[in-house]
Amino acid sequence: MTAEDKVKINKLPTGVPGLDEIVGGGLPEFSFNIIAGAPGSGKTTLAHQFVFTNATPERPALYFTVLGESAIKMLRYQQQYTFFDPSLLPGSIRFINLSQVVLEKDLGAVLEEITKEVTKSSPAVVVVDSFRTMVRGPQDGMDLQAFIQRLALFLASWQATTFLIGEYAEDELRDNPIFTVADGLFWLRQTTERNSIVRKLQIVKLRGQASVPGLHTFRITNAGVQAFSRTFGLTANRRSALGLKRLSFGIPEMDKMLDGGVREGDSVLVAGSSGTGKSVLATQFIAEGIRQGESGIVAVFEERPQAYAERAATLGLDLEKPQRDGKLEILYLRPLDLSVDETMHSILSAVKKVGAKRLVIDSLAGFEMALSPGFRADFRESLYRMIFALTGIGVTILSTVEVDESFIEFPFSTYSISFLTDDIIRLRYVSIDGQLRKIMTVIKMRGGNHAKDIREYEITSDGVVILGKRLTNYQGLIGGLPVHTGRSAAQEDALHDSEVERNS
Amino acid sequence: MTNSPEMRDLARRLLTYEAVADKNSRPMESPTLRAYEKLRQCLVSFAGVASFQSIAVRALVLAQAEDPSLCAVQVTADGELQALGDVELLTKLDKDTVGSRQAGEDPPGEAGAILIARILGLLLTFLGEALTLSLLRNAWPDATFDDRNSGNGRKA
Secondary structure, three states: OOOOOOOOOOEEOOOOOOHHHHOOOOEEOOOEEEEEEOOOOOHHHHHHHHHHHHOOOOOOEEEEEOOOOOHHHHHHHHOOOOOOOHHHOOOOEEEEEOHHHHHHOOHHHHHHHHHHHHHHHOOOEEEEEOHHHHOOOOOOOOOHHHHHHHHHHHHHHOOOEEEEEEEOOHHHOOOOHHHHHOOEEEEEEEEEEOOEEEEEEEEEEEOOOOOOOOEEEEEEEOOEEEEEOOOOOOOOOOOOOOOOOEEOOOOHHHHHHOOOOEEOOOEEEEEEOOOOOHHHHHHHHHHHHHHOOOOEEEEEOOOOHHHHHHHHHHOOOOOHHHHHOOOEEEEEOOOOOEOHHHHHHHHHHHHHHHOOOEEEEEOHHHHHHHEOHHHHOOHHHHHHHHHHHHHHOOOEEEEEEEOOOOOOOOOOOOOOOHHHOOEEEEEEEEEEOOEEEEEEEEEEEOOOOOOOOEEEEEEEOOEEEEEEEEOOOEEOHHHOOOEEOOOOHHHHHHHHHHHHHHHO | OOOHHHHHHHHHHHHHHHHHHOOOOOOOOOHHHHHHHHHHHHHHHHHOHHHHHHHHHHHHHHHHHHOHHHHHOEEOOOOOEEOHHHHHHHHHHHHHHHOOOOOOOOOOOHHHHHHHHHHHHHHHHHHHHHHHHHHHHHHOOOOOOOOOOOOOOOOO
C-alpha cells in the first residue's frame, strides 16, 4: 500500500492556541474524544473553543448538556470569552438539554435522543457535557461503557467529531475501560503549588497521529484556553546552520576578547555579583545589535520596561526609538506563576514579531522568581529546552545571572547551567590598592579562540569601559584578593607586548 | 433594551404578533399563552425543563408584584402556565363592565405583557442581549428583531 492509497485523515483546528501543535497539527476529523479532568480545569471552555471554531450552518455543532451546570449559567459565563460569537447560536451551534431524559429514563433513552438530534442535523461536531453525570445508578438499563461504545459507533458513521466531557480524578485514569473506546483522551490537571495554580494538559492517547508527549502547561484567560507546547511550537523548524557571523558588543576591547564577538546563535552567560555591570553589558549588547540593524528582545523580570529604557538612556543608549520603530521589544514578565513554556511563548511571539536576532534575558534569577514554585524545580531542564529552541532558530541569547561573590571559589552560576551555554563571561570584584575594582574574563567560548586575559573595567556614562591591558602585575585576581607581583605596570606592559609579538 | 419599559414594549409586540400571526390557534388560547409556550419550548430545548421552570416562577413572582391579578396564575412543575386564560378573561370582563379604565391603570391584556416582559428581562440579565435575541429569533423565525445598535426597527 502506497502513501496515496492510505486514507487521509483531515485535521481540524482546535481553536485553542498552541493545542494544534501539541496534537500533531489538528484534531483528527471524525475522532471520538474524551476530555477528562477535575471541576474547574477548563474542559468545557476547551470544548467550546473547538465548537466555535468548527461549527457552520451547513455542518453545525450539537452541544448536549446533561446534569450539572445549567445551560443558561454556562452560556452566561462562556460568552465572556472573546472566542464566543453569539451570532453562531442557534444556526451553527445548538445547545440541547437532556437532563429530563436522564432523570426520567435510562441511558438507552439518552442515546435515542442524541441519535434523533444527530440524524436531524447531521452535525460536524457533537459534545456531551458532562457524560459522567448520566450514570445515576445500577438500575440504568445500559451501562456507561456500552452507551459510549454505541455512541462512538453511531457518531463515527455520522461523520461527527465528538467530545465527551467528564469529571475524573487523577487515579481514575488507570484501567478505566471507558477510555479504551476513545480515539483521543485529553487530560486536564489543575494543581496548587504553594500560592500558585498550575494547569497542565496531557494528550494521554490520540489515534492516527503523533502528538507531543508529556505535560504541557496551559492558561485560561479571557481568550479561553491557551496551551503551551513543551516543544514551544518549534518541532517543524529545522535547526539553523551555525552562523559564522560575529555579533559585536559595541565595546571593541570586549569583542577582541571574544575573538571578534559572540558567534551568531550562541547562548552567552554573563555572570557576576550585584553591581558588576551585567545588565549594562546586556543593554550594550542589544543596543549595538539595533545599531547594526539586528532587531532584539529584552526580557526583564526585575524592573519595568520604562525603567530599563531610562537606565539605558543614562548610558547614551536610546531604546525608545527602536521600540517605536518595531525593532526592539522589552518584555516585562513577572506574574509569579508563569511556566517556562508561557514565558517562551511570549518571547517567541516577540521574536517573530520583530524578527529578533538578539535576545537578552535579564536575569535568570528574576526569571526563576517569576515562575510558579512547581516550575522552579525544573528550571534547569526548562532552560535547556528554551535555549535549545531559541538558538535553534538562530537567535543569539545573552542571559545574566547573579552569583554570590566568594573569595575562596569562582562560581559561574548558581544553576549549574554552564553546560547549556556556549560562552561565559565572568565579572567580579577584586580588592586592589584599597579599592573595590572590577575585572572580567572570558571563561569559555565554544568554537572560538577567546582571550585568556583578565581585564579591569569600569562602568561609566558610556557603559562598560575596559581599561588598559590585561592585569599582569597581580596574582590571585580570580580569588578577589590579589597579591601584587612587585613589578610595575610599565614592566608588565612590556612583558605583555613581547608575549603578544611572540604569539603573532 | 435593558430597562423595563423596553422589555414591556418588546413583550407587547410579541403578543401583537401572536394575535395576528396565528389564526389557526384555538379561539380561547390567548396570545400570551402562545408567546409563553414558544418561549417555553425554545428554552426547555437548550436549558432543560428545570431551568425554564425556575425562570418562569421567578418571572411570575416579579410580575405579580406589578399586577396583582396575576396572583391566581401558577407555573406547573414542567413549566406550563395555569390559570392565565381565566385571569385575562376576568380582567377583560371587568374592564368591559366598568367601561373605562382608571388613570394609570394597565390596559386589558397587559398582565400577559408584564409576565412575558419579566421572562425576557431575566433572559437578558442572564444571557445578555445577543443570546436573548438569538433565542427570540429561534422562537419567532418569521419575526424581525433588532439589537440596540441596529438601525432597523423592531417589527415583532
